[in-house]
Amino acid sequence: MSNYEIKEHDVLVIGAGGAGLRAAIEAAGKGISVGLVCKSLLGKAHTVMAEGGVAASLGTVDSRDGWQTHFRDTMIGGKYLNNYRMAELHAKEAAECVYELEKWGAVFDRTHDGKILQRAFGGHTYKRLCHVGDRTGLEMIRTLQDKGVHSGIDVYMECTISKLLKDGDKVSGAFGYFREDGRYILFRAKAIVLATGGTGRAFEVTSNSWEYTADGQALAYDAGADLIDMEFVQFHPTGMVWPPGVRGILVTEAVRGEGGRLTNKDGERFMWKYLPDALRGDYAADINEANAWVNDTLSGKLKTDYRRPPELSTRDNVARAIYTEVKEGRGSEHGGVYLDISYQPADRVKKKLPSMYHQFKDLADVDITKGPMEVGPTMHYTMGGIRVEADTQMSKVPGLFAAGECSGGMHGANRLGGNSLSDLIVFGRRAGRGAAAYASNISEMPKISDAEIKEAIDELEAPFKREKGHNPYKLQKDMYAITGSCFGIFRVEADLKKGLDMMEELNERIKQVGCGGGKNYNPGWHLARDLRNLSIAAEAIGRSALSRKESRGAHSRLDFPDTDEDQGHENTSVWKDGDKMQLAKTPLPVMPAELKELLKKKEVSHA
Amino acid sequence: MPEAYNAKLRVYRGDASGGTFKDYTVPVEEGMVVLDAIHYIQREVDPDLAVRWNCKAAKCGSCSAEVNGHPSLMCKTRMKGFSPDETITVQPIQSFPIIKDLVTDVSWNYEQNKRIQPFTPKKDTDWIMYQEDIERVQEFRKCIECFLCQNVCHVLRDNDRKDAFSGPRFMIRVASLEMHPLDDADRLEFLHKEGGIGYCNITKCCTEVCPESIHITDNGIIPMKERVVDEYYDPVAKFLKKVFSPKK
Numbered sequence: 001m002s003n004y005e006i007k008e009h010d011v012l013v014i015g016a017g018g019a020g021l022r023a024a025i026e027a028a029g030k031g032i033s034v035g036l037v038c039k040s041l042l043g044k045a046h047t048v049m050a051e052g053g054v055a056a057s058l059g060t061v062d063s064r065d066g067w068q069t070h071f072r073d074t075m076i077g078g079k080y081l082n083n084y085r086m087a088e089l090h091a092k093e094a095a096e097c098v099y100e101l102e103k104w105g106a107v108f109d110r111t112h113d114g115k116i117l118q119r120a121f122g123g124h125t126y127k128r129l130c131h132v133g134d135r136t137g138l139e140m141i142r143t144l145q146d147k148g149v150h151s152g153i154d155v156y157m158e159c160t161i162s163k164l165l166k167d168g169d170k171v172s173g174a175f176g177y178f179r180e181d182g183r184y185i186l187f188r189a190k191a192i193v194l195a196t197g198g199t200g201r202a203f204e205v206t207s208n209s210w211e212y213t214a215d216g217q218a219l220a221y222d223a224g225a226d227l228i229d230m231e232f233v234q235f236h237p238t239g240m241v242w243p244p245g246v247r248g249i250l251v252t253e254a255v256r257g258e259g260g261r262l263t264n265k266d267g268e269r270f271m272w273k274y275l276p277d278a279l280r281g282d283y284a285a286d287i288n289e290a291n292a293w294v295n296d297t298l299s300g301k302l303k304t305d306y307r308r309p310p311e312l313s314t315r316d317n318v319a320r321a322i323y324t325e326v327k328e329g330r331g332s333e334h335g336g337v338y339l340d341i342s343y344q345p346a347d348r349v350k351k352k353l354p355s356m357y358h359q360f361k362d363l364a365d366v367d368i369t370k371g372p373m374e375v376g377p378t379m380h381y382t383m384g385g386i387r388v389e390a391d392t393q394m395s396k397v398p399g400l401f402a403a404g405e406c407s408g409g410m411h412g413a414n415r416l417g418g419n420s421l422s423d424l425i426v427f428g429r430r431a432g433r434g435a436a437a438y439a440s441n442i443s444e445m446p447k448i449s450d451a452e453i454k455e456a457i458d459e460l461e462a463p464f465k466r467e468k469g470h471n472p473y474k475l476q477k478d479m480y481a482i483t484g485s486c487f488g489i490f491r492v493e494a495d496l497k498k499g500l501d502m503m504e505e506l507n508e509r510i511k512q513v514g515c516g517g518g519k520n521y522n523p524g525w526h527l528a529r530d531l532r533n534l535s536i537a538a539e540a541i542g543r544s545a546l547s548r549k550e551s552r553g554a555h556s557r558l559d560f561p562d563t564d565e566d567q568g569h570e571n572t573s574v575w576k577d578g579d580k581m582q583l584a585k586t587p588l589p590v591m592p593a594e595l596k597e598l599l600k601k602k603e604v605s606h607a
Numbered sequence: 608m609p610e611a612y613n614a615k616l617r618v619y620r621g622d623a624s625g626g627t628f629k630d631y632t633v634p635v636e637e638g639m640v641v642l643d644a645i646h647y648i649q650r651e652v653d654p655d656l657a658v659r660w661n662c663k664a665a666k667c668g669s670c671s672a673e674v675n676g677h678p679s680l681m682c683k684t685r686m687k688g689f690s691p692d693e694t695i696t697v698q699p700i701q702s703f704p705i706i707k708d709l710v711t712d713v714s715w716n717y718e719q720n721k722r723i724q725p726f727t728p729k730k731d732t733d734w735i736m737y738q739e740d741i742e743r744v745q746e747f748r749k750c751i752e753c754f755l756c757q758n759v760c761h762v763l764r765d766n767d768r769k770d771a772f773s774g775p776r777f778m779i780r781v782a783s784l785e786m787h788p789l790d791d792a793d794r795l796e797f798l799h800k801e802g803g804i805g806y807c808n809i810t811k812c813c814t815e816v817c818p819e820s821i822h823i824t825d826n827g828i829i830p831m832k833e834r835v836v837d838e839y840y841d842p843v844a845k846f847l848k849k850v851f852s853p854k855k
Contacts, residue, residue, distance in 0.1 A: 041659070042717060043752055044667045102734060105726030107741050107748060107787065114735035132745065138666065139748060149717070150725045157714070180706050209661040243638015249664045359664060362683050364638065473650040517655030520622060521707040524654030 002457050004175075004184035009035035009154065010439040011432070012174060012189035014161050015216060017045030018137075018424030019404025019431070020195030021144035022097075026432025027193075028151040032439060035154045035187060037176070039196075039211050042157055043145045046197050046209045047424065050137025051252035051355065053119060053129030054425070055418030056094035060115040061302050065126040067091040068598050074419060075599055077123040077314055078383075078412020079553040080568055081229065084591040085390035086410040090419070090426050097425035098130050106143040108132055112300065120257045120297070123314040123416040125282075127302075134252045134355045140421060159185065161215065162529055163456040164192065164223040164400070165448055171223065171399035172446035175456040179526060182519020184457065188448060190439035193393075193431045194220055194402040198382035199233075199537035201530070203488075204480035206379040207239055207250035216406035217540070218533035220386045221576050225395040228408040228571045228586075229384035230537070231544035231555045234415055235489045237318035239378025241336035246363045248378040251339065251356060253417040255373075256311040258352050259294035260341045262322070263372070264330035270337075271310035274321035283310045298344065316414045316554045319377040323489050326376065336376035342369055377489055381420065382537075383411045383554060384544065387573065390589075392434030393427055399438055399446075403431035409571075413553025463528040469514015472527040478506055479531070479538060487541050492558045496546040503539050510535055536581075543583050544572040611635060612691045616644055618656070619698040622707045628696065629653075635686050641697060642670050642681035645709070657708035665818060668753030672709050673698050678755045678816045700758040713754055719773045722801060726784055727792035740788045747783035747827060749819040750776065756813035756823060762806045772803035775813035775823045782827035785834075799835050804828065 011027040013020045016038035028034040038045065057070040071091035075082055102108065102116070108130050109117040118127045132139040149155070161176035165186075173188045196216030200208025217227055238251040256262070264270050269290075275283055284290040284307045296304035311318070322337050332338055341349055346369035350357050353368070360366040360373055385408035386395050393401045404424045411419060463469055486499025510531050515524040550564035551557050570585040614635045617628040631652060633644045642660055649656050661667040663682045670681040675689075675696050689695050703711040756775040762768045781794050781802065798804040807828050814823045821827070837844040 040661055040669065041713065044661045044669050046661070048667045048751075049662050049664065099734075103728060105784070105787070107736070107744050109745075110736055110738040110741065114737045132748075135666070135749065138751065142748065142750075146720065146725055149721050155717075157717075180712075209663070209667070211661065244636050245639050245643040246663070355666065362665060362685075363640070471654065473654060477650075515654060517653075521657035521710050522655040523649060523657060527654075 002184060004186050004453070006186045006188065007035060007154070008188045008445060009033045010189065011191045011193065011435045012037065012187045013193040013195060014174060015039070015045070015195035015197060015404070015406070016042055016155070017047035017195060017197055017404065018140055018144060018421060019428035020045070020193065021141070021148050022425050022428025023193045023195055023403055023432035023435065024153045025144065025148055025151050026429045027436040028153050030436040030440070032436055035156060035189070036148070037156045037159045037161060039160055039215070040158060042155055043141055045141060046212060047137045047141045047421070049207070049209065049250065050140070050421055051134040051250065052121060052254040052257065053131030053136045053418050054094070054098055054140065054421035055121070055124060055128050055416065056098040056130060056422055057091065057128060058095050058098065058116055058118060058130065060111055061118040062126040065128060067095070069125050070094070070128065071595070072598050073124050074416060075412070077414050077416040079414060079563070080412065081552065081571070081588065082412030083390055083409030083589060084595055085589060086427070088595060089390060089430070090410060090423060093426045094422040097422065097429060101140060101143050101425065104143050104147040106139050108139070111302070119254065120308060120312060121253055121417045122256070122312045122318070124418065129257070129418040131254070133351070134254050134353050136421065156185070160526065160529070161219065162460055163452070164219050165452045166223060166397070167446035167448070169398060170446055171397055173448050175453060177460060179521055182522065182525070184460070186448065186453060188445050190442045190445065191399045191401065191435040193435050194386065194400070194406050195404045195428065195431070196406045198405040199534070199541070200379050200382070202479060202534045202538045202541070203379035203483050205239065205248040205484070207236055207248055208379070213530035214533040214537035215530070216402060217385055218536040220395055220397070220400060220402060221536055223397050223400060224576065225397050225400060226387040226573045226575045227384060227540050228387045228573050229412070229544070230540040230574060231548050231572060232383035232413050232553055233379060233487070233541060234315060234381035234383060234554045235319040235377040236380030237315055237322050237377055238339055238375035240364065241374050241376040242334035243364060249359070249363070250378065250380065251373060251375050252353070253315070255339060255341055255353060255356060258341065259297060259309070259344060260311060260339050261309070262311050263338045263340065264325045265332055266330060268330070270325055271313060271318065271321060274317060275310050275313055276317065283307050283313065298348070314414060315417060319489060320556060322375070323377055332374045334374050336374040338372035339375045340372035342371050381405065381415055383413065383415055384408045391430065392437070393431035394434055394438065401431045401435045403427040413555060460529065463513050463515040463525060466512060466514035469512055470509050472513050472515060472524055472531055475506065475510055475513060475531055476527065476534070479534060482506065483538055483541070487538065487545060490556050490558050491545050493546065496542055500539065500542045500546065503535065503542060507535050539581055540574045543574060543581060547572055547583055547585070614644060614686060614689070614691065615694045616648070617694055617696045618645070618648065618708070620656070620708050621705065623705055639686040640682055641674055641679070641684040641686065641695065644686065645681060645697065657706070657710045659710050666751060668751030668818070671700050671753045671755050671758065673700060678758050680753055680755070680818050683818060700754070702758045702760070702764040715769055716752070716754055716757060716776065719777045720780065722773070723777060723781055723784070723797065724792045724794055726787065726790055728789050729791040732789050734789070736788050743826060744783050744786050746821055747779045747786070749821055750779055751819060752776065753818060755816045755818065759812040759816050761808070761810060761812065768803070768806060772806040773801070775828065777802065778804060778807070778831065779821060779823055779827045782831055785831065795835055795838050798831055799839055804832055804835055807832070
């Protein structure tokens with residue numbers, strides 16, 4: 001058997017974005033040994049790309065806000081499919097976690113009276129997103145990184161975990177390799193926190209970085225955990241559409257939060273057409289009221305008596321609207337729609353949206369202070385993920401925890417903008433605490449099985465041994481064709497079935513993936529391994545989408561366009577059974593009466 | 608729309624034991640950047656070509672390299688900037704040891720950060736900060752850690768004094784803490800001794816390559832140099848400061 005290094009930690013955190021770093025800091029604070037595995041260099045995780053802000057009901061801008069409203073907005077945004085307890089904990093703890101970041105050195109934009117400034121975002125009743133221009137994610141990850149390096153955490157950079165190991169039913173360690181030279185490493189651990197992010201790289205048009213290859217979902221699935229709600233894939237309404245090389249890169253919702261207008265090629269502000277009737281009253285009645293809201297925002301008024309523009313509808317809704325406009329022939333030159341903020345003073349745009357200004361200038365040669373951007377939907381976020389217990393974030397597998405995007409339940413059928421960054425810090429902290437408590441109750445390191453290690457090594461070595469193996473990049477492209485045409489923004493039974501058949505055929509070819517070269521920093525080899533994880537995610541998305549015979553949140557079925565009350569009480573769960581993926585519907589946890597009351601109460605979103 | 612053409616790329620292939628440039632031909636699409644060309648080579652020609660990248664949107668600072676000798680983020684370097692008959696040479700950044708192809712070992716930088724005293728808030732602060740008082744700190748906190756400034760710094764690149772100077776990136780990191788209105792620590796001794804701020808001779812090469820347009824020298828290093836000089840080389844100023852003004 002090949003050689004491998006061995007490291008031991010009480011808690012091993014896999015993934016070093018916001019959730020992983022926050023979990024590691026929390027666990028290390030309990031005085032135990034913590035290891036943190038990053039697939040990239042530290043500080044480069046996908047959190048760095050988050051732009052608009054972190055949602056927390058501080059009430060610094062609008063004192064009417066509070067956790068109850070945040071909870072209600074999150075549940076409405078999630079179409080009531082959220083794990084109520086996660087939504088409750090999230091709404092209650094987000095503010096505290098934001099202030100914690102400030103104490104660790106984060107420098108958020110300020111109100112006139114020197115407090116943390118908050119901006120409007122889709123689906124949030126009040127101005128709630130704490131932000132730093134449009135680089136909030138960078139601020140968060142750098143703050144956590146700087147805190148983390150002084151917390152006594154052992155950081156393993158550019159290290160990929162390929163397999164979780166178990167001692168009986170409990171987690172006992174993780175096996176992987178360093179990208180640099182392909183050397184193997186065995187981590188022995190009492191508890192493991194997965195914080196590996198989403199599944200975006202299963203889709204061609206995505207805002208996600210290369211790392212988003214469903215690693216945590218696949219590792220947990222292989223280890224026996226459930227994945228829930230995988231049909232709910234968020235297509236962000238505004239990704240760049242041109243030039244081809246940047247297709248899918250995110251255009252922050254903050255553009256709309258600051259007053260950005262969506263129009264089709266005929267110049268029509270089309271969003272009014274797509275507002276759900278039940279929520280129409282929350283939005284400006286006409287262009288005059290929308291303009292008045294923007295003017296109040298521009299003048300720095302903290303509270304406004306006007307209702308927000310229709311562009312600030314929830315993401316699922318705006319994405320479908322743009323898709324429909326384009327499909328019906330009213331799209332822009334390159335197959336998107338127009339998003340315009342250039343009617344505002346150029347200086348203000350540059351101050352409020354600096355990275356958008358540079359992104360369009362540098363990557364597309366477009367000056368957003370002078371003309372509109374072209375935007376279209378892009379795969380952005382995975383609402384589904386590893387099923388966890390809300391308070392501790394532990395999965396069905398004892399000792400295996402998950403936090404952030406790779407976990408499921410918090411966002412239900414659709415995530416509100418800004419709720420992902422708050423998710424990371426609230427549940428990163430809880431997972432770190434949960435894992436530390438679990439590890440502290442275990443006296444001895446769980447046992448490691450040599451057979452499992454051998455299996456892990458054999459799997460990693462296999463692509464080198466297939467001289468005529470399939471090119472991993474070609475396989476990934478083939479996957480894109482399936483996910484894009486069959487599992488995309490609008491779904492229909494025939495396509496989903498066809499997609500699943502094609503995935504089955506693709507999976508056979510993925511088993512025959514090959515790579516040349518050596519083990520030293522070999523991206524072809526790395527992708528060969530990542531493909532397996534992506535294929536599990538793609539299959540879970542397809543199967544779950546086929547099973548949900550209704551439209552709800554981000555899941556839109558052309559053959560079942562309505563929301564079905566009965567299906568609103570169940571999650572879709574998939575798990576591994578031998579070589580097969582099993583699927584079942586499981587009932588949602590029952591919400592206590594006092595929380596139900598909060599949902600009933602129609603809080604006034606405008607004076 | 609410009610005519611499609613094939614671009615000529617020369618990409619460094621090798622590792623610590625040595626290497627050589629290899630020529631590739633890459634079909635150019637409109638709007639393409641150098642990183643797209645590198646990905647094309649990975650996909651179609653050499654799947655083991657090593658390159659670091661994450662976001663492809665100039666936000667993560669992973670894809671630093673030298674393109675025709677110019678330190679750049681490959682995701683921001685548009686093919687349009689080169690003439691179709693020009694050969695585009697891509698090599699790894701030069702101040703750090705090569706791992707493979709375009710990937711270098713930048714771990715030294717992460718060691719520097721550990722030596723800097725982290726944010727230390729004033730006791731009993733009410734956490735009120737005004738926007739005008741944090742603009743400068745926010746400028747420094749835009750840093751995406753691409754390490755291009757470290758790559759062009761003469762002290763690190765030409766003189767290889769990594770033992771003596773932490774480099775512009777970490778001068779900016781210190782500046783972001785020292786100028787934080789609520790920070791209570793004093794990092795002047797670090798700057799003077801371990802950090803080696805005296806080694807910087809203000810050629811401003813770092814500022815020129817910063818993709819975030821941070822005024823590294825003017826807004827960060829020079830004001831801190833002045834404070835270090837006051838503290839260590841000007842006894843009168845030091846005395847007056849002690850008598851008349853509280854720290855910061």
